[in-house]
Amino acid sequence: MARWQDRSEDELEESVTVLKGAGPRTAEQLHDMGIITIQDLIEHFPFRYEDHAIRPLKEVSHDEKVTVQGTVHSMPELRYFGKKKSRLTVRALVDGFLVQAIFFNQPYLKKQIQPGDHIIFSGKLDKNRMIMSGGTVKPRNIERDNELEPVYSVKGDIKVTMLRNLIEQAFNTFGERITEILPSQLLSAYKLTSRKEALYSLHFPHDIMAFKQAKRRMIYEELLLFQLKMQLFRKKEKEGEKGQKKQFVLAKVEDFIRALPFSLTNAQEKVLHDIYADLQANTRMNRLLQGDVGSGKTVVAAIALYVNALSGFQGALMVPTEILAEQHTESLRHLFKDTELSIAHLSGSSKVKERRETLKKLASGEVDVIIGTHALIQESVIFHNLGLVITDEQHRFGVEQRRILRKKGVNPDVLFMTATPIPRTLAITAFGDMDVSTIDQMPKGRKPVKTHWARHDMLPRVLDFIKKETGKGHQAYVICPLIEESEQLDVQNAIDVHAQLSTALPTVSVGLMHGRLSHDEKENVMLAYTKNEIQILVSTTVVEVGVNVPNATVMVIYDADRFGLSQLHQLRGRVGRGTEQAHCILLADPKTEVGKERMGIMTETNDGFELSQQDLELRGPGDFFGVKQSGLPQFKVADLVEDYRVLETARQDAVKLVNSKAFWESADYQPLREMLKKQGAFSQTKID
Numbered sequence: 001m002a003r004w005q006d007r008s009e010d011e012l013e014e015s016v017t018v019l020k021g022a023g024p025r026t027a028e029q030l031h032d033m034g035i036i037t038i039q040d041l042i043e044h045f046p047f048r049y050e051d052h053a054i055r056p057l058k059e060v061s062h063d064e065k066v067t068v069q070g071t072v073h074s075m076p077e078l079r080y081f082g083k084k085k086s087r088l089t090v091r092a093l094v095d096g097f098l099v100q101a102i103f104f105n106q107p108y109l110k111k112q113i114q115p116g117d118h119i120i121f122s123g124k125l126d127k128n129r130m131i132m133s134g135g136t137v138k139p140r141n142i143e144r145d146n147e148l149e150p151v152y153s154v155k156g157d158i159k160v161t162m163l164r165n166l167i168e169q170a171f172n173t174f175g176e177r178i179t180e181i182l183p184s185q186l187l188s189a190y191k192l193t194s195r196k197e198a199l200y201s202l203h204f205p206h207d208i209m210a211f212k213q214a215k216r217r218m219i220y221e222e223l224l225l226f227q228l229k230m231q232l233f234r235k236k237e238k239e240g241e242k243g244q245k246k247q248f249v250l251a252k253v254e255d256f257i258r259a260l261p262f263s264l265t266n267a268q269e270k271v272l273h274d275i276y277a278d279l280q281a282n283t284r285m286n287r288l289l290q291g292d293v294g295s296g297k298t299v300v301a302a303i304a305l306y307v308n309a310l311s312g313f314q315g316a317l318m319v320p321t322e323i324l325a326e327q328h329t330e331s332l333r334h335l336f337k338d339t340e341l342s343i344a345h346l347s348g349s350s351k352v353k354e355r356r357e358t359l360k361k362l363a364s365g366e367v368d369v370i371i372g373t374h375a376l377i378q379e380s381v382i383f384h385n386l387g388l389v390i391t392d393e394q395h396r397f398g399v400e401q402r403r404i405l406r407k408k409g410v411n412p413d414v415l416f417m418t419a420t421p422i423p424r425t426l427a428i429t430a431f432g433d434m435d436v437s438t439i440d441q442m443p444k445g446r447k448p449v450k451t452h453w454a455r456h457d458m459l460p461r462v463l464d465f466i467k468k469e470t471g472k473g474h475q476a477y478v479i480c481p482l483i484e485e486s487e488q489l490d491v492q493n494a495i496d497v498h499a500q501l502s503t504a505l506p507t508v509s510v511g512l513m514h515g516r517l518s519h520d521e522k523e524n525v526m527l528a529y530t531k532n533e534i535q536i537l538v539s540t541t542v543v544e545v546g547v548n549v550p551n552a553t554v555m556v557i558y559d560a561d562r563f564g565l566s567q568l569h570q571l572r573g574r575v576g577r578g579t580e581q582a583h584c585i586l587l588a589d590p591k592t593e594v595g596k597e598r599m600g601i602m603t604e605t606n607d608g609f610e611l612s613q614q615d616l617e618l619r620g621p622g623d624f625f626g627v628k629q630s631g632l633p634q635f636k637v638a639d640l641v642e643d644y645r646v647l648e649t650a651r652q653d654a655v656k657l658v659n660s661k662a663f664w665e666s667a668d669y670q671p672l673r674e675m676l677k678k679q680g681a682f683s684q685t686k687i688d
């Protein structure tokens with residue numbers, strides 16, 4: 001007795017073994033399903049529901065499983081097959097149609113059904129023969145079971161009926177202990193069902209409305225808790241790590257911007273203001289910069305590096321490929337040519353002497369800005385005073401690599417740039433601990449790339465087209481088939497296609513690029529292409545990210561259906577970077593529906609964000625970032641694709657809450673704080 005009184009009322013940590021029928025063996029099997037306590041049991045939600053709502057017959061399609069109501073029209077006929085098997089047939093008038101209802105192995109129904117009775121029955125409808133079979137029947141005057149029948153996942157010997165019985169017992173015995181965790185203010189603002197009612201309705205929904213309300217409530221709760229954890233983590237990190245406060249003369253930055261060959265888009269300016277504010281604050285910048293391919297992120301990075309240098313700090317720009325490092329070094333040298341900034345470049349293939357020299361200057365502070373691949377995060381690389389780290393195409397870097405680079409300075413500001421448009425839902429889920437800025441506008445004068453889908457046997461026409469375009473002085477990329485298992489085969493493909501094009505277009509200079517070329521060879525090819533000495537560049541996907549040659553107007557992709565949507569969009573983004581009309585030609589004979597669908601989507605949309613949303617829907621959140629490293633949490637009721645609006649709301653609410661006094665002090669928020677505490681939100685050092 002005393003033990004009971006010690007417990008707080010809302011404790012649901014009791015073991016499931018207190019329930020009738022949950023002996024040691026059952027408990028063990030429940031344990032395998034992750035169910036140990038009453039709480040676990042109550043939160044083991046159905047994974048889908050069968051809909052038993054009554055439907056008008058004319059709305060039902062062939063072979064659909066439904067529930068209808070009607071009047072019995074004939075005496076039921078019962079036939080036995082062997083001892084146990086039986087079939088009961090009865091005709092019923094449903095919405096003006098005569099339907100033959102067949103019930104297997106329910107002989108007792110014969111006594112329960114009389115002509116003229118109103119009944120509700122379910123089954124699969126054969127619309128051609130008007131036969132419904134495989135279901136159950138109930139007289140209409142009896143109170144019906146729930147319209148929705150929950151379907152649970154079970155393992156081992158655990159049966160659904162047993163599970164349901166245990167859940168019912170759990171509610172009967174412990175239901176009173178389920179307490180509200182959301183504050184009344186949120187409950188009334190969103191008209192949410194109470195926690196207890198919502199949990200109950202997910203298992204025993206009275207009708208569809210009740211179920212929907214229950215689900216809405218639990219989705220919000222789940223996403224709010226998740227976002228609160230993110231925000232608490234972020235707040236803690238901000239408070240814990242004091243950043244460097246950067247001071248600079250804005251007028252100098254404005255002069256620099258005025259000297260650029262173009263004026264910034266409004267979106268670029270807006271993002272820059274976010275960045276200035278972060279740099280000037282004494283907290284550390286932790287910002288994700290998203291912008292579709294070609295939206296002009298490089299110049300934003302350059303300006304941020306300039307501001308950082310004006311404030312007396314070194315900056316680093318880290319990129320995933322050597323080609324990109326090379327190219328960024330070129331463009332930054334060009335952009336900074338009239339400033340005193342000293343720019344250096346470091347990559348895995350830098351020559352030993354050159355490398356030693358660079359490292360020395362970096363350690364002494366002579367170098368202001370360094371650009372490189374992951375060579376930048378090697379131990380031998382020591383900075384004098386690293387103040388800003390920018391990573392371009394950040395999705396290519398592991399979390400760990402980013403962390404190491406950050407550790408090379410005293411809490412340097414960090415900016416992650418990505419052109420892989422991350423659907424907003426994923427951005428705020430996977431990167432919810434960061435601030436997000438988006439460049440949502442293209443530079444003036446850009447024409448959207450026209451995308452065409454052609455079969456491989458149309459190659460001759462495609463070649464004619466390339467010839468025409470190069471004749472006008474433009475350039476083209478030809479991306480070779482991708483054979484993921486073997487880099488060797490990728491390279492071979494590129495060599496073959498290069499030979500083929502060189503023969504087919506003898507008057508045009510065709511270059512070749514792939515991962516097996518030496519560093520110098522790559523550099524030379526890229527340089528020749530940039531200078532338009534090479535008109536057609538045959539390449540593997542090494543040019544996928546970041547490469548910028550505005551004079552290129554044609555992108556041809558072999559076996560395009562083998563690439564994911566985001567990757568195709570990245571490749572397409574290599575053209576359309578100037579003012580001329582650009583074209584992307586997808587060569588594909590897709591064999592799968594998904595392949596066809598991808599080609600269709602690519603020809604229809606140029607918007608990277610919309611595309612990434614579709615990619616997410618086609619592939620699911622887990623696959624979106626390719627590898628397992630996505631770091632996305634598993635939700636019990638929420639669905640990242642469907643519930644993105646709720647996720648947005650939950651995020652905004654979470655931000656408001658952690659910055660409010662009420663959240664920290666008011667009694668109304670006590671249960672919410674308790675729950676967060678239980679989930680480790682106040683002590684965590686990382687989000688999982």
Ligand code: ADP
Nearest residue numbers: 262263264265293294295296297298299443548
């Ligand atoms: P991404 O966002 O894909 O990295 P880049 O930074 O490579 O794009 O920019 C693409 C091209 O657009 C470059 O040639 C760049 O010089 C040019 N550019 C960037 N900003 C502007 C602007 N505001 N107006 C005109 N051209 C711009």
Ligand code: MG
Nearest residue numbers: 297298392546
């Ligand atoms: Mg870029």
